[in-house]
Amino acid sequence: MQGKDSNMTKGAVTAELRGLYAIWYRELLVFMREPSRLVGSIIQPLLWLVIFGTGVGSIIEPGTISGVDYQQFLFPGILVMTVLYGSLFFGLYIILDKRIDFLKEVLVAPLRKSTMFFGKALGGSTDGLLQIIILMVLGAIFFGIHFTLLSIILTFIIVSLLLISITSLGLAIGSLMDSPEGFGLISSFAIFPLFFLSGALFPVRNLPDWLKTVVMINPVSYAVDALRSVILGITGYSLLLDFSVLIIFTALTVITGTWAFKRIKL
Amino acid sequence: MPLIQIKNLTRKFEDFTAVDNVSLDIDEGEIFGLLGPNGAGKTTILSMLATLLSPTSGEALICGHDIVKNPTQVRHCIGFVFQDPSSDDLLTGRENLYLHALMYGVRKSEINRKIDEGLMLVDLTDKQHVKMRKYSGGMRRRLELARGFLHNPKVLFLDEPTLGLDPQTRESLWIYIKKLSVENKITIILTTHYMEEADKLCDRIGIIDRGKIIALDTPFNFKKNMGGDLVSISTSNPDLPSLEKIACITQVKYEHDLLSLTVDDAGRHLQEILAHVGEALKVEIHSPTLHDVFLKLTGKRMREGSGGGEGGWMTRSMHAGKR
Structure with a gap:
């Protein structure tokens, strides 16, 4: 009896894992099927690096920001920006899927709601990771970023944590909102402060205290800081603090996302 | 024991009662039709039975599982073909079926065989590797129909299965539905506002108006009683x-x-x-047709051609899976 029970549980776990795989795989298939989407998602960050990076770089003495060019200094911040915009807007698809019956096809499946949520979140995160990999390759070729095996691995870990948390946040907002317009409003309110107050565009060290405090409250700052430290060797906070904050932030957003997804209204 | 037991099922949206105290038993193997005009509450009933929407009051058992207390068990024995398109435009027909098979727990060793069978039944084998955005409305419906059957559900819900399709496509879909139900011995609940569809397909019909089932009988008896x-x-x-x-x-x-x-x-x-x-x-x-029956029961004609969904399906199908 005992043995039979545990067998059934194993079967149930396998079923959930296959469901998770299906939902993840679908996001990836759809993403890969339209190369224009991938290219489009790379162009905005590249414009920032090339135009904003060159523009601001031209008024800063080379090497004055911790010994690197502004463009290189900007690079980790642009990775974070790519994650923020790409992943948060991933939640928008849930609203669009609500308008047709596509989401129902998933919701009627005999899977746990948390499995569905994780499938979506991992799918969105994988899309984001592909963009980041392309940007890293371009960074190494055209922007003089030097990667080592260790820095590549650490970059992946930091970016993945941020991807999962921001995707979860996007999915949470998408689950609770009914209209794309509402989503746009809420997410703009979320993205701009998260991005501008993260130190992605400027060093935090010389900021006035009030702004420094705001940056410290923003969890995204720790991703920027960690990436800058791993990729460029510029240290702000300690890596231990960075990772602790990111892990807690990821846990909280995943819990929030799962909670919101379970309450999804059709 | 009936396979589906519905007792006093009610759903309110704020002041509006969409489903009003519906009780109904449906036997295994039956094709049951909910016939009524747009907005009568048909889709709301299906959504509740499929655990997508919780009832305000009342209860329902599907294959012995309570829709409120054991939604996951209920979802294990049902399939759903939705009113609006629910397949991914950018993926091929076969890919859509494959993802469904994974999500709905079709055994790994059976996936390919089931997909081949399903495609054959709805005559889409030669279109299986074409992206869904190139499918016509009828082809898309057929694929979604095959998908609903793919995981061998005991109960299949069809929400307006031929809405917005031309008459020829509609009749061919009826043949597919009959064929699939006979070959798989599945209990089917479908909603429709096409009289002819209810007449041709259903063993029993519940006529629904303003959230209430106002009459329940076989199409033959309905007409005979006229x-x-x-x-x-x-x-x-x-x-x-x-x-x-x-x-x-x-x-x-x-x-x-x-x-x-x-x-x-x-x-x-x-x-x-x-x-x-x-x-x-x-x-x-x-x-006498069901038209006459409906007219007699409700004192009004059911508009078949117009209504919210008509044409809307096609328009919405163009947005489906646009990402």
Whole structure:
């Protein structure tokens, strides 16, 4: 009896894992099927690096920001920006899927709601990771970023944590909102402060205290800081603090996302 | 025991009662139709049974599982073909079926065989590697139908399965639905506002209006209870007294050379009737349709052509999976 029970549980776990795989795989298939989407998602960050990076770089003495060019200094911040915009807007698809019956096809499946949520979140995160990999390759070729095996691995870990948390946040907002317009409003309110107050565009060290405090409250700052430290060797906070904050932030957003997804209204 | 038991199911949206105290038993293997105009509450009932929407009050058991207490078990034994498109435009037909098989727990060793079978049943084998955005509305419906059957559900919900399709496509879909239900021995609940669809497909029909089931019977009985067929004969010299003696004739009317008879099963007794009519210039038999039934029950005509969904399906299908 005992043995039979545990067998059934194993079967149930396998079923959930296959469901998770299906939902993840679908996001990836759809993403890969339209190369224009991938290219489009790379162009905005590249414009920032090339135009904003060159523009601001031209008024800063080379090497004055911790010994690197502004463009290189900007690079980790642009990775974070790519994650923020790409992943948060991933939640928008849930609203669009609500308008047709596509989401129902998933919701009627005999899977746990948390499995569905994780499938979506991992799918969105994988899309984001592909963009980041392309940007890293371009960074190494055209922007003089030097990667080592260790820095590549650490970059992946930091970016993945941020991807999962921001995707979860996007999915949470998408689950609770009914209209794309509402989503746009809420997410703009979320993205701009998260991005501008993260130190992605400027060093935090010389900021006035009030702004420094705001940056410290923003969890995204720790991703920027960690990436800058791993990729460029510029240290702000300690890596231990960075990772602790990111892990807690990821846990909280995943819990929030799962909670919101379970309450999804059709 | 009935496979589906619905007791006093009610759903309110703020002040509006979409489903009002519906009770219903549906047996295994039955094709049951919920027939009613747009907004009558059909889709809301299906959504509750499929655990997508929780009832305000009342309960329902599907395959013995409570829709509120055991939604996951319920979802294990159902399939759903939605009113609006629910497949991914950018993926091929086969990919959509494959993802469904994974999500709905089709055994790994059976996935390919089931997909091949499903594609064959709906005649889409040669289109399986084409992206869904190139499918016509009818092809898309057929694929989603095959998908609904793919994981061998005990109960299948079809929400307006032929909405917005042209008449030929509609009739061919009926054939597919019949075929699939017979071959897989599946209990089907479908909603429709097409009388003909309910008539052709369903073993039993519940007529629903404003959230209430106002009548429940087989299509045959519904029509029979209308009091038989109407026979109109143009003739100048009928033998009225003998006609009135024929048992199957319940009503005789003769005005302006037009003889109107109400007859049980007119097709069978026509010969006998005509023998007493004399020279008939023209004979017309009108069998009561569900239209007449609906008109009699609700006092209003059901609009078939217009309504919210019509055409909307196609428009919405163009946005489906656009990402």
